[in-house]
Amino acid sequence: MSTATQSERVALTGNEAAATAMRQINPDVVAAYPITPQTEIVQMFSNFVADGDVHTEFVRVESEHSAMSAVIASAASGARSMTATSANGLALMWEMLYIAASYRMPIVMPVVNRALSGPINIHCDHSDSMGARDSGWIQLYSENAQEAYDNIIQAVRIGEHPDVRLPVMVCQDGFIISHAMDNLYVLPDEDVQAFIGEGGGQEHSLLDVDNPATFGPLDLQNWYFEHKRQQVEGMKNAHRVIPEVAREFADVSGRSYDFFEEYRTEDADVVVVVLGSTAGTAKDVVDAMRADGHKVGLVKIRVFRPLPADKLVESLLSRSAVAIMDRSDTFSSAGGPVYHAVRHALYDVDERPPVSNYIYGLGGRDIRPSQIRRVFEETLEVARTGQRSRSISYLGVRE
């Protein structure tokens, strides 16, 4: 498939969906390096380049550090710039992630979540992108190929918005989404182009020789703090821009997005918070438990950076008990990153529900409906008693 002229339902893997979104975005520059399970995205995209389906300058760099460096420079020139990576590739970008964010470069990067070595493992968990949660990037998480596709297109508008100007990671679960065939709706090429607009999103350009500008000068004691404060403001503004972009996207696509999705939470005593593909499995468990008469629901976080703290509090406040599922650990011995974030947000509320943490699925360990049911059942027990037997559990590890 090299063009789409009308909205059509197609069967694509998550990687194919991401590559399709990139083709329709038609960025000015893509610099990328292969790494499992992301490789297919840039491999397919390089086919689009070779076939003349896009006008993109495709830079075959020698590492992910170079990939991120190259797209920072091309973004500084005003070019719409993208790359994609996974796991250790993201880790090798680390230094440059912070530089992309602090220089306010609206780069969009699909991240196909994979366990960060070591021990070496190519399968899904969130240790790669969760480690980068404080790098200053906006982070969107996707439940399936449709969401990965839709999030990538919206990410262009979010990152380039003049009040935001931040890079955006669009995360999808390695293999579970990236290599699994899914049914999804793909927009017509011209609708994507009309939605994203001309863009580029830069006030100054490295290539504007008539108006030279200096990017990345030394920024010592008297200025660095001010620039970091500006970065926070960009993130704060993203709270306003993300729903604006989602509303416009809904007009084009008919699909609605928010900071998080509430699934059957309206009268739920117990809510489980999750992000990524596990949400799909968990929804089935919610349906099954609802059929058994349990008042349970699910919150699936889409936007983890910026953290929709106030809205999460509003959603979770009145529950009798909450469980947070984390597909990575912080090794603080005090729980996973989503647990830290959500539980922290609830602290300001006097009457807050007990919150427990389940760390699961590390290194691609399968997460089964029976395990998620156990999370709900234990959390229902917490709701009944008001007592947690333990705060942090490792779900699916051999004890």
Next chain:
Amino acid sequence: MSPDNKEYGRSGRTPEPDATWREVPIGGVLPWGGNAAEYETGDWRSMRPVYDPEVCIQCRLCWVYCPDSAVEVNEDGEVTGINYYHCKGCGICSAECPRDGAMEMEPEKAEE
């Protein structure tokens, strides 16, 4: 981006030192070029080259080798001295100088 009162620091374009985060250019971008001259690297120096025009033979090797363009020359390209606002005291000029005493390194003295 280091505003100061010294001659090389006066561009008139640098934000005021008390500018708030709302006032400084976004992302550390300076919307002009050629501002490295404004940054004082001379205060990194622990040794300083001392130029003696009486001994100098005007070979200009110091000017060629100086990594900071801190060797000053006049309109005829003749070496006239050192720009101590930028000279980091690396000593390359002195090492390259073929004449004893034309470009000698001396310890910086404590400020009085």
